[in-house]
Amino acid sequence: MENIGGTEPGETEERADSLSYFVEEHEPSWVWSEDSYGHYLRVDLPDFKMEDLKLEVVSPGETAVSGERVVNDNSKCIYFHQKYKLPENSDPENITAEFDGGILYVTVPKKKLTTVKEPEYEENATTTSDENHHQETLAEKSSMDDHRLFSMKYWQREDEATPLEKAFEMIKKNKGILLTAVLAFSIGIIVALHRLESGGD
Template identity: 30%
Template sequence: MTVLRHWNSLRDIQELQNRVFNALGTGSGGQCESRAVAEWVPVVDILEDEKEYLIKAELPGVTRENVQVTVEKGRLAIKGERPFEKEEDGRKYHRVERSSGTFLRSFNLPENADAEKVEAEFKDGVLFVHLPKQEKAKPREIEVKVN
């Protein structure tokens, strides 16, 4: 069976970026240990308010068990897999437009994000990653002593 692959311009850009990083000997820019190219990339929205940053990733057809969120060295990574549905007896695919396979999205954390308090929740096919902001250090006056 021929598998149709959904065209994704972002994937083409990522492939080019990985080739450039590999040619320069820097690997894949620290984004992914694997050299495999993702079949699809979930779309995200990133919002900010006075208390936190919020990343919303659309992951339709992905189960909570197939999603992993990690924070390491100032980067947040969302990775997982949406498996390809197998053909059932007596049924054949005539068109395949929904992408499947592994995915990886990674983001640099803002300086004021508290990496120790990151929380994630999964609801109705959407992953919500909460990045609380650290409280700003308040300036304090230092008393100058005279000897």
């Protein structure tokens, strides 16, 4: 966790009161972005310097940026104190920040993902009627498919197969012959077209 610049919370107001500054509150523009590694907060702070700013984690789910600068021959103090809610899956202990060209870049790493544990099912778990129906439908379909595959593969009872299944099975068994027939047919068409073109000349 980086600490940028200077003053403790509440010190800005005390300093302003003690030196009789004209105090102006500033509301910086900001935006969050993210990628697979972290969350990134960009705060626009034109005319501020790094020593004018402070970054702190105020709670596990919140960070704060504050700052002040004196202008007009020490007669005016511009300050701000802004809190930002950290996105989910943030690692607040490893926040870093960089200030460049009037922009504060705060990097909040994402927590490393833990492996997802498979849900455990109890034997006497209750499910809704829709879930039961869905499970029974899938189970029945799987059982029917298994029965059909088992009967065709091991018992050669092709009478249980649909016409489409029979056609696919025949193509699989005779794919060499079928490929040769398609190839011969294609060559025949090419030769016939070549003869037509030659005869036409």
